Amino acid sequence: MMMMKVKVSELVLVLSWVLCVSAEVKHQDIQIVGCSDSDGEVMYGLDGEELWYADFVNKKGVEPQPSFIDHMSYEEGTYEGAVADQQTCKQNVGTFRKALNNPPVKLVPPSSPIIYSRDDVELDQQNTLICHVTGFYPAPVKIHWTKNGQNVTEGTSINVPFLNKDTFFRQTSRLEFTPQLGDVYSCTVDHPALDQPLTRIWDVEVQQPSVGPAVFCGLGLTVGLLGVAAGTFFLIKGNECS
Structure with a gap:
């Protein structure tokens, strides 16, 4: 077809x-x-x-x-x-x-950008930030990155606009980076249909192992065992007194 x-x-x-x-x-x-x-x-x-x-x-x-x-x-x-x-x-x-007597261009603004890391974040381990935007016409959009408020160009790339089935476009930019705790990144998208650029913020957060459930489970088990021991002690003492 x-x-x-x-x-x-x-x-x-x-x-x-x-x-x-x-x-x-x-x-x-x-x-x-x-x-x-x-x-x-x-x-x-x-x-x-x-x-x-x-x-x-x-x-x-x-x-x-x-x-x-x-x-x-x-x-x-x-x-x-x-x-x-x-x-x-x-x-x-x-x-x-x-x-067609030079018809006006129909401008369709892009969606709010989506920003995420390619891999799970580990400090000091190289990774890739991905900024994705879709639903715009005409192509292309302009995408730029910042790190802690400073413009970043090194390690960035952007693909060519890709046509969606609805005849609007999508486009993706990537930033190679090494996560450091406290760093803040932003992806900003500009397009003629926008009154002002769209910006999405992403900061470095490392998921720590969850210890809460294990601690509470351990405390519950300890209290339960102490209760059993106390009950056994009083049961034995009661039998000795009878």
């Missing part, structure tokens, strides 16, 4: 299709080609994961594939094809704008 959707103002062409590999298993294979006056995107994905995208700043293709899948390499010339797609995309933007 192949679906074609057109959004005139920013995203010109979106192609997506579902491949049924067996009677029981389905996989979703998606290609996104989008452009605006200042931004562009070409991305291939599978089951919600990016397999390849064009980095137009560094002029190369990137394969940010997760470690739990078999790595797939794209053939030589894929990036050059993406550059050609952008040229066609921008030509189509101009054609649509002229034909």
Whole structure:
């Protein structure tokens, strides 16, 4: 099945299709080609994961594939094809704008960002903070990080916008960090549909082992045993007196 959707103002062409590999298993294979006056995107994905995208700043293709899948390499010339797609995309933007008398862009703001750590927090052990935002149009959003009130750029990364089934976008940024008790991090998201940026705070907390139930259980057991011992003592004394 192949679906074609057109959004005139920013995203010109979106192609997506579902491949049924067996009677029981389905996989979703998606290609996104989008452009605006200042931004562009070409991305291939599978089951919600990016397999390849064009980095137009560094002029190369990137394969940010997760470690739990078999790595797939794209053939030589894929990036050059993406550059050609952008040229066609921008030509189509101009054609649509002229034909539709330059319609206004419909702005949809992103959801409040969600921030969480990739792994359980252990002090002095390297980890990754993840900031996720979804439901916005057009793409992309801008995401930046702070640590204890200071802007952080080292160790940060952001994926290309990913298209949801509702034709809005989601995007994720990551920050590599080493937890130290008391450190406070923030993730701030900006988008043209927002009156002011959205910020979510995350501070380093280490879950300590819970000792309360064990202590109370131990005290209860001790009191219970003392009660049994006292009862036995008085029972023996009563038998001796009779």
